Amino acid sequence: MRLPCPLCGDRDRREFYYQGHAVALDRPARDAGDGAWDDYLHNRDNIAGEVRDLWHHEAGCGAWIEVTRNTVTHVVSGARLVRGTAK
């Protein structure tokens, strides 16, 4: 498996650390309430199809990237740096 790091180009999956769904970019306010924090921290859909998830190019440039890929076909359709894309 290969991922397209926006800074380094196509790199082997083993250079990346997998974090989870890109919902982690949308951090609620401190006082947003338990529901918002539960959704942010714990509640995840088990998606068959296109997902956005977060990877860290830890054996590369150190960038956190958001990758769009399909969990059924394994097609990776895009990646972008998280810097500047979060709320």
Next chain:
Amino acid sequence: MRIAGKGLNAGGAPVSFSFDGTIYEGREGDTLAAALLANDVRLVGRSFKYHRPRGILTAGSEEPNALVTLGTHAAQDPNIRATTQELYDGLAARSQNAWPSLKRDAMAVNDLMSPFLSAGFYYKTFMWPKSFWEKVYEPIIRRAAGLGAISGVTNEDTYEKAFAHCDVLVIGAGPAGLMAALVAAQAGADVILADEDSRMGGRLLAETYSVDGREGADWAADIVARLMAMDNVRLMTRTTITGAYDQGTFGALERVTHHTAATQAPRECFWRIVAKRSILCAGALERPIAFPNNDRPGIMTAGAVRAYLNRWGVAPGKSVTIFANNDDAHRTAVDLVEAGVKVAGVIDSRADVQALGDYPIFTNGKVVGTKGRLGLESITVQHSGGTRDIRTDCLAMSGGWNPTVHLTCHMNGRPTWNDDILSFVPTDGAIPDMTVAGAARGVFSTHGCLEDGIAAARAVVDTLGLDAVAVDTPSADDSAYRIEPLWQVEGKGRKWLDFQNDVHVKDIKLAAQENFRSVEHMKRYTTQGMATDQGKNSNVAALAVLADATGRGIPETGTTTFRPPYAPVSIAAMGAGAQGHGFAPERHMTSHQATLDRGAPMIEAGLWYRPSYFPKQGETTWLESCNREVGMVRNTVGICDVSTLGKIDIQGPDAAAFLDFVYCNTFSTLKEYRVRYGLMLREDGHVMDDGTTARLGANHYVMTTTTAAAGQVMKHLDWVSQALRPDLDVRFASVTEQWAQFAVAGPKSRDLLNTVLDADIDGESWPFMACGDVSIGGIVGRLFRISFSGEHAYEVSVPARFGASLFRQLCAQAEAMGGGVYGMEALNVLRIEKGFITHSEIHGRVSAFDIGFGRMVSQKKDCIGNAASQRPGLLEAEREQLVGFKPVDKAEKLTAGAHLFVEGADAVRLNDQGYVTSVCHSPTLGHDLALGFLRDGANRHGETVMMVDHLRGVKTLCEVCHPVFFDPDNTRAKETSNG
């Protein structure tokens, strides 16, 4: 039997080899199988389950029978396919799964017991009693059923791994693959052409076809030479593409030196090849016919007989018969007759066929029986004209050809049934960016393959934006492939399908009868296709039998899934370089050599190697050394290398705000040249890590992390900075490797430092938690007055290149003052006596509240983990909280991992009150100490609880106490006198 002047290696030099101790002569260019057949050795192995005599079935990597063991002791290599093993001088092969000898195999009694060993017998027979299965049945079965044995000794051969990238990977170098590679290369693409054989050409090496007016093999050699001359082509022989993975990644096994006697080079190399496009030209595999007793040595596939004859000049028999349902097998008869080998008859199941040469033909024919205990002697044939026995020592059979679709199934693709060739062909698009050409997609004529290879490559280079150069299709045979269904022949005797796992037609029917009708269930019930050959030449026929038994068509019956690897890959190749020191990188501190010189045993801390203790002469146990080292730190001074702690240099106008956000406590209020303890939470409110952070300037901090969490924290800071707080102007870098850092701890620590610092320090200028630059022998270093031992202590750091020398100097000074160097054991005792936590305590499921630091979570600001840490569930009094434990009877032991119970309660899970995380024997206090978590522990100091360690059989009554056992007011660390 060798035929003079015949074979591509006709001029090859003689090669001496042995099989089961007998010396034979082969010829350069032979495979072991070819050389054995040349010497009329037909019996080469015993079957897996029934120990039936077996011979060579095929001439390729799909071989199920002819498995041998090469080498001895550590170099013993079992299950080598004789059909792919190239011969070399001195090669010594041994047969497998036979005792005392191949000809007199005691376990052949299994064959007589076969009615009791049918499919599913494991499940039916050995259900009861359970203990009998493990102790009696399984060992017996395992001894009786098996393939080659491993030596049990560490393999000392070297293996390699490598990576390659290309525009176009062409898999298979037969007529289709060669043309595809040529067209792609001429268009300017970077091409890798891989073939599992030692020589490229595919079936052209095994046939008498001509291409472009020349011998097929010569034509192939010419194309290979042209490819070799091109800079943009890499030819990989002896390389099997073993798996197709996501985004154009392929696994490949190159057998580097298996074809030679021992050499310095690696045995195998496991490749990861990344290709923008791939063209699969893997050809086709011939399938046997399931007729009674079709497994005797001497019965082979028809294509294999042609390969031995044409490529190696070997006639596998003196009087050959052929049994087939298709035209292709008639070529075997034609080639044999041409070479002067007697063809005793072609038995063709079809009604309307003519001989293509001078040989007898039996139409509507079937082989209904065979004879010959250790090798074929005769066959019984039913045909249009009646029944007759034919004396024959080699029967070449062909049930048709199966396209090699395996790689197209590695990403969950299912092949499609094709009625014209009575086999499965790849489904388009099964592997992204892969095109299939030639026999691998059911194009069976040589001309068709050449044409298809060209067409595939033209289309592929077009998608890469390259222009294909016009190429004419070389002239070649284009005769049709005619076939009629023939899957099994009725008659007395077992009709074998999977030769390697000993599965026959009746097993499949039994599976259907017992309602294992799904192909995946049938496979597991019978073990059809589950041997190392993955049923390459038996799966389709087994499906046909299942389809018939269940009254369905083959397409409805479906196929099982082919998974990587296509051919067996040794673990040694996949794990190349990972034996011994290669298993994981080793991180060494600058004091590593000095530490070894002092005889300290090393322990692993992640990838780091740290000293356990430093034994002195006369000390016989680690505890003796540890106790001395603890006493040294408490009474004089000790040195310890603490460079493994993560160090992160943080700079920028918003450095303070950044730290306030990642730590639950506040760092913006920290004065310059001061150090503060910091606690870092995860976003879910649990503790991630702790450590001290020093402020070296208004916009400059140095954070330390625990050794274990250094990588995790760095990744986390990257995350926070890039994803959550890109508004903060801050930069940071790991400097763990750049600074060597040593703890100098004990009442005489300042005195010691003043012997190495260029300017003396005193208690006033360097109070507890002070930090700053210092000069050491003209080198700028850093000094931190921090303490992980509870003593008056410092950590001094210098650029790593000076670490080794400073360490030796510090140790020498300490020893001169009556102190010395201490290791991890003493460090651990010192911190437990002081109640300092490590990842034994902050193990991922504890909150700041649990460790008594709840009030450190500042509510004046947001930080990572702030919101979640305030959830009621994480603040409940009933939670398990950090406390200390002392044995009530001071002589008794405490053990880490033990659980805690109310005295008198049953020591069972429901009564569990908590657990012990860290334990030591305190030489300072004279008894064992423990840290642990106890339900509502903060309110239970002074109570007694029972510590129970079921694993070690220890039970000790303990007093619950504050986790700080020694110097609770921290007066020693805060020492201010200048004396």
